[in-house]
Amino acid sequence: MAADGLRVDIREQNGVLVVRFGGRLDWSTYLRVQDVLLDCATKELVGVVVELDGLVAESPALLVVFDVVWLSAARWPGISLSLVVSDHQLRSTLGARGLPRHIPMYTTTQAALAAVVRLRHEDRVDAALPTCRCLPHVAERITERACERWGVQSLLDVAPQVAVELVSHIEDDDSPLALLLRMRGDKMSVAVRTTSRLDLRQWNIMRRNVASIAVCNFTMGETPAGGGRHIIWASLDVPEDSQRPPSYLQEAAVFTHQA
Structure with a gap:
């Protein structure tokens, strides 16, 4: 005990x-x-x-x-x-x-x-992000490749920019930061795992910016992950008639790194 x-x-x-x-x-x-x-x-x-x-x-x-x-x-x-x-x-x-x-x-x-309801296997990416000025660009590219691989054509111009918006508000220079992408059914989630906390002003700015980016229904929130970590996420609806077959792109190492 x-x-x-x-x-x-x-x-x-x-x-x-x-x-x-x-x-x-x-x-x-x-x-x-x-x-x-x-x-x-x-x-x-x-x-x-x-x-x-x-x-x-x-x-x-x-x-x-x-x-x-x-x-x-x-x-x-x-x-x-x-x-x-x-x-x-x-x-x-x-x-x-x-x-x-x-x-x-x-x-x-x-x-x-x-x-327990066992959902179909979900597509997912867990990527550790660098602590440098290229952070938004790396997050954008990882998300672009995920959209292409999963065949989510309608979100190719949306999800990567949402990822940029999420990581741009994180001020966690010395702590591990991870980008979490999920595709489950008709929803794609873009999330960041961090120890950083956003104040109300930052949340309002981020939500307003995501709303200006998204051309689909979306929800946003924050889930505590234990150990002082938090997951800041945005869940995007994928219209049924806007998908295309996945391209099965060969992934470079930077895009398949597991957090």
């Missing part, structure tokens, strides 16, 4: 991260539970299943942490999150407070795993 009285065990089963908590959930361990789950969610496996039978909450109010994590990660990366509670007393405590509000709850891990 850790010095703070909280036990955490993480394992992978069929592409799903299973997180088992044990020990005490109190005000001193609340943030650790939240960070562990956000870190798991942003690893972007198929889903996250959380086993709670070994966890004792100092106050029932603290159990809202699981809905807080869901609200943070629901739009990006949008993976499945579920709870496993077989203990009758804990289920009663959760039910008495109307929890969880958003997350499905099961009595066995097997049932939770079976219920």
Whole structure:
């Protein structure tokens, strides 16, 4: 058991991260539970299943942490999150407070795993970005090549400029910065993982600039990723009639570097 009285065990089963908590959930361990789950969610496996039978909450109010994590990660990366509670007393405590509000709850891990919705394999790029003045250009080129490879013709003039806009607002000269591109169904996401935080003025400027670039519906947001990291993202709708077959371009090393 850790010095703070909280036990955490993480394992992978069929592409799903299973997180088992044990020990005490109190005000001193609340943030650790939240960070562990956000870190798991942003690893972007198929889903996250959380086993709670070994966890004792100092106050029932603290159990809202699981809905807080869901609200943070629901739009990006949008993976499945579920709870496993077989203990009758804990289920009663959760039910008495109307929890969880958003997350499905099961009595066995097997049932939770079976219920995970397995989406088709998504196309993705994780690229470490250089800390130099060429940063916007590199982000633009990586995104251009991804659009070409995935056959997203309608976003060739949009997504690369969105990437430039996102990285241009990051003031993280000494910290690792990564560009995250995702293609899932009819949505393409452009995101940056960073330790930098944007103030309200920067957010308003960035959102206004992205709105002037985008010729499609889009959403923007920020997802905490644990360990002081944040993912700033923009999700772009891809019209069904504007796609073309992917070109399967041969990728240079700079465009396939994994973060």
